[in-house]
Amino acid sequence: QQPVQSPQAVILREGEDAVINCxxxxxxxxxxxxxxxxxxxxxxxxxxxxxxxxxxxxxISASFNEKKQQSSLYLxxxxxxxxxTYFCGTPSSQGGSEKLVFGKGTKLTVNP
Amino acid sequence: xxxxxxxxxxxxxxxxxKVFLECVQDMDHENMFWYRQDPGLGLRLIYFSYDVKMKxxxxxxxxxxxxxxxxxxxxxxxxxxxxxxxxxxLCASSSGTPSEQYFGPGTRLTVT
Numbered sequence: 001q002q003p004v005q006s007p008q009a010v011i012l013r014e015g016e017d018a019v020i021n022c023x024x025x026x027x028x029x030x031x032x033x034x035x036x037x038x039x040x041x042x043x044x045x046x047x048x049x050x051x052x053x054x055x056x057x058x059x060i061s062a063s064f065n066e067k068k069q070q071s072s073l074y075l076x077x078x079x080x081x082x083x084x085t086y087f088c089g090t091p092s093s094q095g096g097s098e099k100l101v102f103g104k105g106t107k108l109t110v111n112p
Numbered sequence: 113x114x115x116x117x118x119x120x121x122x123x124x125x126x127x128x129x130k131v132f133l134e135c136v137q138d139m140d141h142e143n144m145f146w147y148r149q150d151p152g153l154g155l156r157l158i159y160f161s162y163d164v165k166m167k168x169x170x171x172x173x174x175x176x177x178x179x180x181x182x183x184x185x186x187x188x189x190x191x192x193x194x195x196x197x198x199x200x201x202l203c204a205s206s207s208g209t210p211s212e213q214y215f216g217p218g219t220r221l222t223v224t
Contacts, residue, residue, distance in 0.1 A: 002154070030210045041202065042155070044212035087154060091210070092171075098143045098162060098209050099170065104154040 001025050003090050005103035012078050012110050020073040020106045022088030031064055031071035032089040032100055035082075042087060045073075075108070083110045115139070116216035118203055124222045131190040133219050135203030144186035145204040145213065146170075146178060155202065161186055193223045 003024045010018050022031060030049045034042040048054050048064035048071055061074045075082055085107045089100035119134035137144065146158040147170075157170030159178040167178050175197060179187045186205075190197055200220050204213040 032210065032212075034213075041215035041217050042213075043215070047210050047212065049210065089155075092157075098206060098211075099145075099157060099160050099168070100213075101157070101171065102155040104152060 002101050003031075003088055003103040005086075005088055005106050007106060008104070009107040010109070012108070014078060014080060014110055014112055016078055016110075018075045018078060018108060020075070020086050020088075020108070021070065022072070022090075022103055023068070023070045024090050026069065028064070028066060028069050028071075029091050031062075033060075033062060033071075033073055034087045034089065034102075035084045036087065036105075037084040045086075078108075078110045080110050080112065083108055116203055116205055116214050118201075118216040118219050120219050121217060122220050122222075124224065125190075125193050126224055127194060129193050129223075131193050131221065131223075133188040133190075133201055133203075133221070135186045135188070135205075135216055136184055137186075137203075137205040137214070138184065139205065139207070139214070140183065141205035141207040141214075142183070143206045143213075144180065145206075146176075146186065146188045147202045147204065148172065149200040149202055149218070158188065158201075193221075195223050197221065198223045 033045040036042040064071045085105040089102040092099040116137045147155045161167045161180045177189045203216040206213045
């Protein structure tokens with residue numbers, strides 16, 4: 001079941017904040033976040049695990065609400081380099097899996 | 113640095129041709145993945161391999177097959193290319209669960 005991301009797109013001015021949400025209809029073991037800049041490959045940002053453990057990026061924060069089956073990515077004081085499409089991915093089976101199902105993405109544009 | 117390379121950045125094939133897309137990773141990762149990326153649909157998993165000669169179907173395996181004869185190399189095969197297989201194909205690798213996936217630069221395949 002593909003996770004649902006919102007919003008689909010957001011436009012910011014440099015220095016503004018943004019929140020990107022990812023929700024699932026099934027219980028989540030972990031949530032994975034990636035960013036893809038135009039014309040480039042997706043790059044790993046972070047993994048949020050059940051129980052609160054987090055692996056990944058120092059400058060981007062995220063939350064994982066296991067009860068609501070949701071994760072949110074917080075981009076504060078956005079920089080031009082934050083522009084790109086953000087994908088969340090969730091394991092395709094309960095209990096964790098190497099196989100992920102990705103959302104359709106949220107396109108973030110940061111303007112000067 | 114982990115490096116995932118793909119044999120071609122751009123490929124143009126005719127309908128009915130057999131197409132091979134090659135992916136090589138240099139970090140001794142046990143897991144390798146083939147994704148297809150289409151506008152508005154996100155990343156969709158075609159096939160996954162967790163060891164040499166071992167594979168699992170992803171979400172959209174129809175019309176594709178894979179081969180993994182060596183740990184570092186994972187091939188995607190289109191037995192008889194069709195126009196609806198025109199897309200961006202991304203290869204990735206990872207080690208352990210859950211863990212970050214490292215993506216290759218992608219192959220943009222056009223089937224005419």
